[in-house]
Amino acid sequence: MNSEGIGSKRQIQNTRLAANGQGGGMILDTVAARGLVLLGCGKMGTALLTGWMSAGLPAASVWVIEPNPTDWLKTSGVHLNAGVPASPAVALLAVKPQMMGAALPALRALGGGATLFVSIAAGTTIASFEAALGPGTPIVRTMPNTPAMVGRGITAICGNTHATPDDLALARALMAAVGEVIDLAGEHQIDAVTAVSGSGPAYVFHLIEAMAAAGEAQGLPPGIAMQLARATVCGAGELAHRSPETAAQLRVNVTSPGGTTAAALAVLMDPDTGLTPLLQRAVRAAADRGRDLGK
Ligand SMILES: NC(=O)c1ccc[n+]([C@@H]2O[C@H](COP(=O)([O-])OP(=O)(O)OC[C@H]3O[C@@H](n4cnc5c(N)ncnc54)[C@H](OP(=O)(O)O)[C@@H]3O)[C@@H](O)[C@H]2O)c1
Numbered sequence: 542m543n544s545e546g547i548g549s550k551r552q553i554q555n556t557r558l559a560a561n562g563q564g565g566g567m568i569l570d571t572v573a574a575r576g577l578v579l580l581g582c583g584k585m586g587t588a589l590l591t592g593w594m595s596a597g598l599p600a601a602s603v604w605v606i607e608p609n610p611t612d613w614l615k616t617s618g619v620h621l622n623a624g625v626p627a628s629p630a631v632a633l634l635a636v637k638p639q640m641m642g643a644a645l646p647a648l649r650a651l652g653g654g655a656t657l658f659v660s661i662a663a664g665t666t667i668a669s670f671e672a673a674l675g676p677g678t679p680i681v682r683t684m685p686n687t688p689a690m691v692g693r694g695i696t697a698i699c700g701n702t703h704a705t706p707d708d709l710a711l712a713r714a715l716m717a718a719v720g721e722v723i724d725l726a727g728e729h730q731i732d733a734v735t736a737v738s739g740s741g742p743a744y745v746f747h748l749i750e751a752m753a754a755a756g757e758a759q760g761l762p763p764g765i766a767m768q769l770a771r772a773t774v775c776g777a778g779e780l781a782h783r784s785p786e787t788a789a790q791l792r793v794n795v796t797s798p799g800g801t802t803a804a805a806l807a808v809l810m811d812p813d814t815g816l817t818p819l820l821q822r823a824v825r826a827a828a829d830r831g832r833d834l835g836k
């Protein structure tokens with residue numbers, strides 16, 4: 542990432558932390574003083590660490606456990622594979638769910654109350670963390686998504702009974718470094734969240750593929766069809782991001798009665814064969830799979 546990219550991202554993130562009404566900057570000061578442990582620094586761990594450091598968290602306050610560190614991580618100034626502090630403010634779990642059982646024992650000594658555990662692992666339940674980390678451990682389970690890598694993720698969070706309002710505020714501030722944060726009523730909602738926003742970026746990428754294929758079917762060269770589809774999805778996404786109007790109103794705004802868009806929407810909005818029933822099925826399949834994996 543070039544220095545211009547980091548600079549502009551830092552501005553965005555500082556604005557976000559200051560504007561989220563949760564005292565994000567002050568919370569990160571507490572983390573800086575007591576320390577943060579990051580277990581696993583792959584794609585998501587790197588996105589988070591970059592976000593925290595851009596928001597002002599000193600590298601010297603971070604202890605990373607990662608068997609295959611990138612060159613960036615090796616030179617980032619964090620404590621790398623050098624144990625953990627006695628009582629860090631937070632331990633963030635960013636290993637794959639299937640690695641969690643092998644990785645957690647390294648942090649077992651931090652369980653019991655003083656350190657907040659925040660997990661981003663899909664499918665690993667709060668109950669299994671409680672079993673591994675011991676009674677009294679505050680745990681916040683979160684579900685981020687891959688646009689976190691460009692600071693535009695959305696993360697849903699929920700805590701166990703030991704997670705205090707301050708713990709939830711800390712988890713919110715940490716995840717706000719890579720995008721929006723939303724509170725859940727409870728862990729029972731997390732499979733639905735995974736099915737909408739966790740897996741959702743893949744649906745949008747497939748939408749690009751499908752629009753490009755449809756353009757090709759109408760006679761466009763593949764490269765042009767793909768360029769049109771990709772720019773259209775990204776541009777419409779940005780418009781939806783920036784506009785205060787609802788998605789429905791944005792759609793109405795670009796649909797002239799009897800025009801070309803209306804002709805396409807008549808197909809896409811068919812109550813039996815359109816996009817809504819198709820996505821109902823797709824999201825239900827993802828949520829069902831999440832429930833299976835959580836067993
Ligand atoms: N990517 C997403 O879209 C997304 C969305 C929501 C949630 N998540 C969750 O985020 C977590 C991380 O995903 P990711 O995409 O960042 O995966 P990833 O790129 O594979 O990162 C996981 C990292 O953890 C390391 N690791 C493995 N065993 C370890 C151990 N015992 N101790 C410490 N580190 C260990 C891995 O090293 P090796 O490479 O050597 O195995 C890898 O660098 C997952 O639990 C996933 O469910 C991801």
